[in-house]
Amino acid sequence: AQSVSQHNHHVILSEAASLELGCNYSYGGTVNLFWYVQYPGQHLQLLLKYFSGDPLVKGIKGFEAEFIKSKFSFNLRKPSVQWSDTAEYFCAVNARGTGRRALTFGSGTRLQVQP
């Protein structure tokens, strides 16, 4: 079974600061990787996803993530955060080739951006 670790539980940044949120997964096979964002009181929205190919993926709202297979990592980055990026960020994986499509989520990182 796969598992996901997000090491930063709560991150506080000032506007215009750069962001990097860590995500590591544990699974011996091929995975699909996702970052979802949950704004206060809202549902989960897909930020970006990685299936294969270029390990640097770009998502919405200026976010990007890099898949480093050797480190089992899929860290989320943004060069300059805005107050509106305040939200909960979830990394998720599912295993390819197993028929099991359900996502396994990390525990989430709460990002607070101060004006």
Next chain:
Amino acid sequence: DTAVSQTPKYLVTQMGNDKSIKCEQNLGHDTMYWYKQDSKKFLKIMFSYNNKELIINETVPNRFSPKSPDKAHLNLHINSLELGDSAVYFCASSQGGSSTDTQYFGPGTRLTVL
């Protein structure tokens, strides 16, 4: 148009009651899911249906019973509600049939058991 919708958005009820949450998707997807988000924001899969057939049933009390009348709907019925059932329940859907599926989530139903 909302892609994945859930009703109700909020549900407050007493212990021991039976309640249902409904989910509908208009994306033409074949696979639907129920996830539970606890008070610490941790999300965990509960059930998954593909073309009205149950394909994932995690370790969930049998008080929880999903029902899929057609592939656009996946309802969750909960019997004998307990305090620990208080959570936000998210429905999601995906195309299915591909190892590169993307799941789209509904707005969630916040269940409070008193």
